[in-house]
Amino acid sequence: MARPVQQRRVTIVDVARHAQVSTTAVSKVLRNAYGTSPAMRQKVHQAIADLGYRPSAAARGLRGQTYTLGVMVPDIANPFFPEVLNGVTASLDSTDYQVLLAPGCAGEQAEARTIDSMIDRSMDGIILIAPVSPRAHLEHIAGIIPTVIVGRHARSAIFDTVADDDIAGAALVVDHLVELGHRRIAHIEHLETEPSCIEEMPNMIRAEGYRIAMRHRGLESEIDVVSRTYTREGGYTGARELLGRPQRPTAIFAGADIAAMGVLDAVAEAGLSVPEDISVAGYDNTTFASFSQVSLTSVDQAGWQIGADAARLLLERIADRSRRSAQVKLSPSLVVRNTTAPPPAR
């Protein structure tokens, strides 16, 4: 049972002594600051390598930067978010920044706690994916720490946003289904509990896009929305309600793939087959939509690209906190697969 020797961490002072320069000099070399000769840089780098020195993020945080960026995801089990995250990390690969992910933020209160804890840890910037906090609270946060908001359709002077054009995305689905001959097209939305930000949330915009597209196609009377959550469970119970209608819909458009999976469960349970008896479409084009066993028609919103753009904007804002804010809006595209087909002849 060897008890390990508790070695003291190598600090900048050790490096300075070993290289026979001042700590200031080492610090300058570390940050490529002005006022270092090539000879000194060489000595310092050698000493760093010899001693295996690594700067303490805590000490740096106390002085300013930590080279840490935080990403908040609402639901880690939703396979769309890993794609966004991969875009973020890919953009940051060549930089000194480390990304840390704060998981499990269900609801406004948990979200606030999570964001606070990222601020407490002196992160240099944060990316919030589909946050549910009120607009004013987001502005407040962005005043404290550089912030990029993903998914919310908001415009602010102090934070940047990256979002998909959800109105267009919903229209893609409705148009596709109408062209196949469907008229009774129902939608499952994600119901926001917080009324303060309803009109900005992507889920609400998707539902609105669905309504607009239906009206545009002269199907106002067929509009049928059930409110659940973007989860498998939400899709399942929503679909059960829809399947229980006297006139059941011939197509169900779920606002997220994860909900569409629940819809497929319910449809299978009801003994119906897809797409013969009923068509199903999702949103996000997650990897699971593309599995041969599922083959779900879905709207692709380029999660990777969203993440990459968010990371880029965040770096820009960290570099210049007073720069004008940017709003990136990406166009979705429809990926047609095997869960949508013409409605059954009657």
Add this chain to the structure above:
Amino acid sequence: MARPVQQRRVTIVDVARHAQVSTTAVSKVLRNAYGTSPAMRQKVHQAIADLGYRPSAAARGLRGQTYTLGVMVPDIANPFFPEVLNGVTASLDSTDYQVLLAPGCAGEQAEARTIDSMIDRSMDGIILIAPVSPRAHLEHIAGIIPTVIVGRHARSAIFDTVADDDIAGAALVVDHLVELGHRRIAHIEHLETEPSCIEEMPNMIRAEGYRIAMRHRGLESEIDVVSRTYTREGGYTGARELLGRPQRPTAIFAGADIAAMGVLDAVAEAGLSVPEDISVAGYDNTTFASFSQVSLTSVDQAGWQIGADAARLLLERIADRSRRSAQVKLSPSLVVRNTTAPPPAR
């Protein structure tokens, strides 16, 4: 374009002044340390609430604890890991600890960088899920920071481990298939590039468990393992190779659900149907295995429980760094669904 006032952060000094006590007193109250009267606690709590004070993790880190725990996951797109993570966060909900996730660690080098960056950030402890670093390196890390290793079948004096009994899990699958009448059962394993830790990795143990179970059933001559990775792509190419055999297997056991999904893709592409022409089984029992469209037979290794145990062990080790190490081994169970059936009559 209102430029926000850059408010200075509220510090312990502000709280102390507002409550008319010393900073030491405030610090004591914050940590429930000895030497505080109820009256003082009351005053301090009031001041904290009035000012909205939050301790700086950076400053705390410089002195010792940061109340931050790190979790490293090898692949965030693998849906098994979110389940483990949920177990971790659930155990920590009632504590002051915040969990941060370090994503994207493909390969030994990226893994080392990620772990280093967690150490640099003075985290109080880390949970490493299926790390690929050599054993000696893990011991070195555990000497620096309290560490729990998930998935590796290792025993160390200074770190704790939580793992599934992969030998038993593989046997569950083989036995199930044999009892259905299969003989030509192939396995897709995850090939480790690092030879230093091969015998400890869960993937290698699953493959070994497969071999043992096959021998035990008198099917040594039928053993057929293809080496890929636990990804959808790996499952896909592995299955294509197996389907191209002169005598193709009647069942494929993929070492992970995510690989099994790729197997299903390849089987569908080959125009075969599951389970009529070929049976498929996975490992992990991820949510996607349970989707009605997939309905994959899989080994459940209780990801949530694994995460919960890992978090518990980590807290115990943080509390007492010299306590004896523990090895938790969880028993897997088989969940039979619709991708396994008797082999086709010939």
Add this chain to the structure above:
DNA sequence: ACTGTCGTGGGTAACGTTGCCCAAATGTTT
């Protein structure tokens, strides 16, 4: 009344890093 003991509170020096300043040496212009 005199010593201990306990409960309560505060003073102070780190922890590791960096931004601001100044000093010395070197180079350049008048």
Add this chain to the structure above:
DNA sequence: AAACATTTGGGCAACGTTACCCACGACAGT
């Protein structure tokens, strides 16, 4: 040769928190 600019390096004081001490008063036991 003097005045000035530039380069190169270092000293020092924070940043916010906590561990370790010590001081004071109250109270009990001799």
